[in-house]
Amino acid sequence: MRFSHLGVVAAVLAATASLAAAAVLAPRSVAPANVAPESVATLQPGRFSYQPAGDFESAGQTIDAPARATQLDAPLDVMVEPVSQAEYARCVAAAACPKLKGVDPAAANLPVVGVSWLEATAYAEWYAAATGEDWRLPTDEEWAYAAAERFHGEPPIASGDDFARRWLAKFDADAATARQSKAPKPFGHFGLNALGVADLSGNVWEWTNSCYERRAVDANGDARLLTRNCRVRALEGEHRMFMSDFIRDGVTGGCSAGLPPTNLGFRLVRAHASAVARMLSGVGALLAAL
Amino acid sequence: MINRRDLFLAAGAAAGAATVLTALPAMAEEAADLPRREVELVAPPFVHPHEQATRRGAEVVAFTMTIIEKEQVIDDDGTKIHVFTYNGSIPGPLMVVHEGDYLELTLVNPPTNAFDHNIDFHASTGALGGGALTHINPGEEVTLRFKATRAGVFIYHCAPEGPMIPWHVALGMNGAVLVLPRDGLTDGSGKPLRYDRVYYVGEQDFYVPRDADGAYKTYASAADSFVDMTALMRGLIPTHVVFNGAVGALTEKNALPAKVGETVLIIHSSAMRDTRPHLIGGHGDYVWLMGKFANPPMRDLETWIVPGGSAVAALYTFRQPGVYAYLNHNLIEAVFLGATAHFRVEGKWNDDLMTQVRRPGPIG
Ligand SMILES: [Cu+2]
Numbered sequence: 001m002r003f004s005h006l007g008v009v010a011a012v013l014a015a016t017a018s019l020a021a022a023a024v025l026a027p028r029s030v031a032p033a034n035v036a037p038e039s040v041a042t043l044q045p046g047r048f049s050y051q052p053a054g055d056f057e058s059a060g061q062t063i064d065a066p067a068r069a070t071q072l073d074a075p076l077d078v079m080v081e082p083v084s085q086a087e088y089a090r091c092v093a094a095a096a097c098p099k100l101k102g103v104d105p106a107a108a109n110l111p112v113v114g115v116s117w118l119e120a121t122a123y124a125e126w127y128a129a130a131t132g133e134d135w136r137l138p139t140d141e142e143w144a145y146a147a148a149e150r151f152h153g154e155p156p157i158a159s160g161d162d163f164a165r166r167w168l169a170k171f172d173a174d175a176a177t178a179r180q181s182k183a184p185k186p187f188g189h190f191g192l193n194a195l196g197v198a199d200l201s202g203n204v205w206e207w208t209n210s211c212y213e214r215r216a217v218d219a220n221g222d223a224r225l226l227t228r229n230c231r232v233r234a235l236e237g238e239h240r241m242f243m244s245d246f247i248r249d250g251v252t253g254g255c256s257a258g259l260p261p262t263n264l265g266f267r268l269v270r271a272h273a274s275a276v277a278r279m280l281s282g283v284g285a286l287l288a289a290l
Numbered sequence: 291m292i293n294r295r296d297l298f299l300a301a302g303a304a305a306g307a308a309t310v311l312t313a314l315p316a317m318a319e320e321a322a323d324l325p326r327r328e329v330e331l332v333a334p335p336f337v338h339p340h341e342q343a344t345r346r347g348a349e350v351v352a353f354t355m356t357i358i359e360k361e362q363v364i365d366d367d368g369t370k371i372h373v374f375t376y377n378g379s380i381p382g383p384l385m386v387v388h389e390g391d392y393l394e395l396t397l398v399n400p401p402t403n404a405f406d407h408n409i410d411f412h413a414s415t416g417a418l419g420g421g422a423l424t425h426i427n428p429g430e431e432v433t434l435r436f437k438a439t440r441a442g443v444f445i446y447h448c449a450p451e452g453p454m455i456p457w458h459v460a461l462g463m464n465g466a467v468l469v470l471p472r473d474g475l476t477d478g479s480g481k482p483l484r485y486d487r488v489y490y491v492g493e494q495d496f497y498v499p500r501d502a503d504g505a506y507k508t509y510a511s512a513a514d515s516f517v518d519m520t521a522l523m524r525g526l527i528p529t530h531v532v533f534n535g536a537v538g539a540l541t542e543k544n545a546l547p548a549k550v551g552e553t554v555l556i557i558h559s560s561a562m563r564d565t566r567p568h569l570i571g572g573h574g575d576y577v578w579l580m581g582k583f584a585n586p587p588m589r590d591l592e593t594w595i596v597p598g599g600s601a602v603a604a605l606y607t608f609r610q611p612g613v614y615a616y617l618n619h620n621l622i623e624a625v626f627l628g629a630t631a632h633f634r635v636e637g638k639w640n641d642d643l644m645t646q647v648r649r650p651g652p653i654g
Contacts, residue, residue, distance in 0.1 A: 060649065162611075162639050163639055163646070164612040164637075164639045165639075167613060168611070168613065168636070171613050171632075175543040175545065179366055179538075181367075181368060214650065227650075227651065227652050251366065259542075
């Protein structure tokens with residue numbers, strides 16, 4: 001567990017307030033010659049207010065996920081940029097990731113898009129093995145913490161018991177969100193957030209490791225798990241949504257209401273270790289490779 | 291071997307032939323003595339104000355449409371094609387008259403356009419639906435008047451000559467006319483049927499050629515797209531099937547508003563391909579299946595058919611609030627190709643009609 005929950009809070013804390021100067025841009029990690037080194041931003045431990053992903057109910061009514069004060073317990077490294085097309089292509093070349101349409105092995109400055117959670121996970125496993133470091137997809141709360149002031153989450157649900165009113169409120173919120181163009185933008189196009197993480201909530205929605213959950217909140221504010229579906233994972237970006245793990249393109253072209261993600265991509269995180277420990281781990285990976 | 295220029299010259303020759311037809315001897319017409327009313331057209335999905343039933347005698351209802359050739363974005367990816375439009379919209383505006391009225395159209399082809407065009411009204415009688423009398427080159431205009439002798443919804447479309455016909459229609463040159471019975475719509479046994487709102491949905495198939503990488507091609511002009519596009523059209527599989535000219539033209543922020551208790555008349559036209567509208571969560575209370583009001587409407591339909599080359603009218607009273615998808619129930623065309631609209635319906639939820647007895651949760 002990298003986060004500890006400090007219980008439900010009534011007031012929503014501004015996510016960035018407690019995070020000022022929390023990030024330190026780390027030197028590039030040591031990596032084997034066939035793997036590009038990563039620019040990482042190190043997230044320092046801190047508290048923030050977080051509304052968990054999933055559907056929540058209370059007394060038989062759909063409710064907003066209760067905001068809870070959440071603590072990042074240990075420093076976390078997050079890739080400054082999403083995984084690039086060139087990086088993904090190296091995983092394909094190593095026969096560890098499926099070949100995807102539209103991935104340009106020369107595009108080191110463009111995010112890989114059109115990737116499913118399955119491919120993002122395959123990449124993470126390959127990259128972790130290649131570097132000897134514990135790279136993985138972030139959880140939804142880690143992503144939210146890293147996104148800081150760029151985090152959108154979900155629009156509030158209209159209060160009241162009328163199902164259709166909540167539905168229309170969600171429909172209106174989606175309709176008010178402008179569609180973005182699909183062409184992947186060069187790294188940096190959407191700028192850095194306060195923690196030095198680039199291109200959050202741009203035209204790429206990012207896979208997280210968090211499964212879909214349905215929870216019931218009791219009178220004490222405890223959110224009891226009812227069901228969990230790990231074939232569906234949380235996506236974060238301009239808004240949060242859930243997507244089946246094998247989907248590469250969430251844009252449908254119409255039909256049922258709901259704003260689709262423009263592109264699907266991802267970035268990875270790892271536990272932060274000291275530079276020396278990182279060097280040793282890198283050497284270890286090299287030795288293991290020999 | 292006919293090249294592209296020859297085809298265009300052939301179309302021009304046809305325009306010349308049409309000019310000869312204007313010398314046809316005319317039967318005596320009553321229209322000259324009738325009152326004349328000019329009506330401003332409104333872009334779909336909306337419809338110009340009109341009486342549903344009328345006590346007025348027959349009159350001449352005069353409309354003007356300008357043909358606009360332009361570029362239009364047709365999907366969320368920004369795919370842009372050169373389109374041909376009646377009055378700037380796909381479909382062209384809905385023109386409403388009553389049975390026995392004379393519909394008079396002045397069609398303008400501005401000098402800025404590159405192509406000759408005309409109009410074939412399925413509601414009219416003779417001269418290829420008026421197509422033979424309305425062929426105009428850029429810089430010309432023409433006025434046609436026809437008697438609306440049959441009540442119903444009817445399409446109109448451009449029909450210049452040969453391969454220009456399907457091409458112009460596939461580029462957007464089609465619309466519809468609503469000829470109402472003078473006493474308004476009925477259920478077929480005398481009960482009047484009235485609507486609070488009317489929406490006009492025009493289903494359009496587009497055929498956008500792709501390059502070697504599979505990306506949609508763009509062209510400097512409509513003429514430049516002709517050879518590739520008509521080659522693709524021969525395969526009969528559209529790249530886009532959309533409502534009102536573009537993916538998303540009637541969804542989300544463009545959703546069609548309505549309220550619980552309101553009755554909505556939905557006019558659905560399709561100039562070339564058969565289609566099958568369906569209102570998810572609702573029905574067709576009364577559907578004039580082939581779109582002609584001398585026939586009684588069918589009741590309580592789940593899905594109805596619109597044969598290519600026609601328009602159909604469906605009447606529905608909303609009973610439940612929420613979002614309704616109105617789509618072509620070939621769901622492949624609806625979801626992947628774009629043939630979807632949304633109704634956004636306000637009102638109070640009716641638990642008697644539907645209720646969630648138990649929320650989703652663990653089994654047992
Ligand atoms: Cu035309």
